[in-house]
Amino acid sequence: MTATDARQSASTEEATPVLTFEDVVLGFDGVTALNGVSFTVNAGELFAVIGPNGAGKTSIFNVLSGVYRPQQGTVRFGAEDLIGRRPHAIARLGVARTFQNIELFSNLTVLDNLMLGRHLHHPYGVLAAFAWLGKARRNELANRLAVEEIVDFLELAPWRRLPVGLLPYGIQKRVELGRALASEPKLLLLDEPVAGMNLEETEGMARFILDIRDELGLPMVMVEHDMGLVMDLADRIMVIDFGKPIRTGTPREVATDPDVVRAYLGEEHRVTP
Numbered sequence: 001m002t003a004t005d006a007r008q009s010a011s012t013e014e015a016t017p018v019l020t021f022e023d024v025v026l027g028f029d030g031v032t033a034l035n036g037v038s039f040t041v042n043a044g045e046l047f048a049v050i051g052p053n054g055a056g057k058t059s060i061f062n063v064l065s066g067v068y069r070p071q072q073g074t075v076r077f078g079a080e081d082l083i084g085r086r087p088h089a090i091a092r093l094g095v096a097r098t099f100q101n102i103e104l105f106s107n108l109t110v111l112d113n114l115m116l117g118r119h120l121h122h123p124y125g126v127l128a129a130f131a132w133l134g135k136a137r138r139n140e141l142a143n144r145l146a147v148e149e150i151v152d153f154l155e156l157a158p159w160r161r162l163p164v165g166l167l168p169y170g171i172q173k174r175v176e177l178g179r180a181l182a183s184e185p186k187l188l189l190l191d192e193p194v195a196g197m198n199l200e201e202t203e204g205m206a207r208f209i210l211d212i213r214d215e216l217g218l219p220m221v222m223v224e225h226d227m228g229l230v231m232d233l234a235d236r237i238m239v240i241d242f243g244k245p246i247r248t249g250t251p252r253e254v255a256t257d258p259d260v261v262r263a264y265l266g267e268e269h270r271v272t273p
């Protein structure tokens, strides 16, 4: 079965979700960040979360990756309950994340940053990553090969031996995507993958995100403000406002929903059915 077949069959009603986020409530001293958020992500699906500033998008990612512990609700990844697990434990289960602000080692090369992304394959803590890197240099041919595959996949070859800090912003974002892929995740969380990119960089990133879905069949959750990108790429979209989902559906369903148009998109985004 191809990734597209998997996605299509997964979008049918009987599909087993890889991720179930159910009735999650998260508050901070009087501020309710998430107020009963539920959604599922199916195998091979690109699921986007959109909403105005402060709507709760980052909070969803922080719950998913174990940074925040919600007061209520369940979060299930395959057979595993994620609530109460620490971020590194969730990462080890196969949930990888890219960040709004690039989190790479700017003095290290592209290859070394990608190698660090593979530290999850070793019984070392994150803080021991540099020690592991030295070991990896000597011993880990398999890791090198895996990293070179990512370099090819994301077309990073021209920059592979350059320090990341010297690279254009769009390439750095691509390296960050590669670092997340290097851990061989089962679910990828993309936090504003095209934030700050120009049009050309955005189109390049869009192509790689589609390749990840269609060639690797990797399910993804994407938070993104670029409405055009979300409408073009996502299989389904959840719109949230004030910590509550307004509507979840296909891009067309969401874009034509009167509540969504009123609350968030504005008339200029209206799509004719």
Ligand SMILES: Nc1ncnc2c1ncn2[C@@H]1O[C@H](COP(=O)(O)OP(=O)(O)OP(=O)(O)O)[C@@H](O)[C@H]1O
Pocket (backbone or CB within 6 Å): 028, 031, 032, 033, 051, 052, 053, 054, 055, 056, 057, 058, 059, 060
């Ligand atoms: N650690 C925290 N302490 C207190 N309040 C928080 C914390 N994290 C988030 N919030 C609040 O929760 C609400 C949701 O924030 P969140 O960052 O999830 O929104 P967002 O949709 O990601 O916004 P943006 O698009 O601006 O990134 C906001 O009111 C925010 O101020």
